[in-house]
Amino acid sequence: MNHRLLTIERPSIRPATQDDTNAISLLEEASFNDPYPSYFLSELARDNPETFLVLTLNNEIVAYGVVDHWEDHDHLISIAVRPDSRRRGFGEALLVELENRLSKERPVRLEVRQGNLAAIELYSKRGFTKTGVAEGYYGDGENAITMEKTFVKEVLVDC
Ligand SMILES: CC(C)(COP(=O)(O)OP(=O)(O)OC[C@H]1O[C@@H](n2cnc3c(N)ncnc32)[C@H](O)[C@@H]1OP(=O)(O)O)[C@@H](O)C(=O)NCCC(=O)NCCS
Structure with a gap:
């Protein structure tokens, strides 16, 4: 009898590391006609340990997104999903997780x-x-x- 293991793809989001730079560069090149160079992506990952995220499927990077912190606002530098993995909610999931990690005291x-x-x-x-x-x-x-995008701050009022 043949037993086959069913592999279930579970997307997972985590901060990028320097070891991810090559995979992110390949994704960048597959997604844009004017891709960012890998040294720039590596610098962004170093400078934004909380807000440079990758989404993996079975440990393979299929999407990434990065928000950089500028003087008076947060700036979404890039978000990209591998062409064969689009329209599965990954871009939106990354964006939601990036937003969750922002102070929300200033606009994006x-x-x-x-x-x-x-x-x-x-x-x-x-x-x-x-x-x-x-x-x-x-x-x-x-x-x-x-x-x-601006975020509405909840204000507690004594009544
Ligand atoms: C833009 C991009 C990141 C979207 O990622 P994605 O994983 O395919 O998007 P999602 O499946 O999470 O879709 C979320 C919403 O985005 C919109 N959307 C995504 N792809 C769309 C398309 N081809 N046409 C119209 N709306 C689309 C829809 O509103 C969708 O919501 P819905 O599914 O309820 O209709 C992806 O197309 C991509 O990587 N493009 C190339 C890189 C790029 O252009 N990045 C943006 C740079 S500014």
């Missing part, structure tokens, strides 16, 4: 290509709103849409 901002409808839909679904257009922002001349 981002730029996204005007033609990147999938990403714009994802950000809109998560409550980001359009704040402007940066003309010719990308190297190939495409405009960026700038978006922002």
Whole structure:
């Protein structure tokens, strides 16, 4: 009799380490025409130990996302899901976990290509709103849409 082990893919999210840089670079190259160089991704991971996250399936990295802390706001630098793993909720799960790790005392901002409808839909679904257009922002001349999300702080009032 043949016994087969059923492997169940369980997504898991964790902070990136320097050892992940190669896998993240491959994912970056599969996702963008103008990928970030690996040294930049490595620096971002070093500088953002809480908010540079990878999503793994069976220990394989299939998505990553990073928020950098800028002077007056948090900035979503990038989020990407491997092409064969899209539309399975991984991008949204990463974004939710990134948000959970922010102080929420200041806004999160981002730029996204005007033609990147999938990403714009994802950000809109998560409550980001359009704040402007940066003309010719990308190297190939495409405009960026700038978006922002602010968090409502609960205030306890004595009654
Ligand atoms: C944008 C991206 C990260 C979305 O990741 P994903 O895992 O496929 O998205 P999810 O399955 O989590 O979808 C969450 C929501 O995003 C939106 N969305 C995602 N892909 C979409 C698509 N192709 N068309 C329209 N809406 C889409 C939907 O609102 C979706 O919610 P729904 O499933 O209830 O309809 C992914 O398409 C990607 O890696 N793109 C290439 C890299 C990139 O452009 N990153 C953004 C840089 S600013």
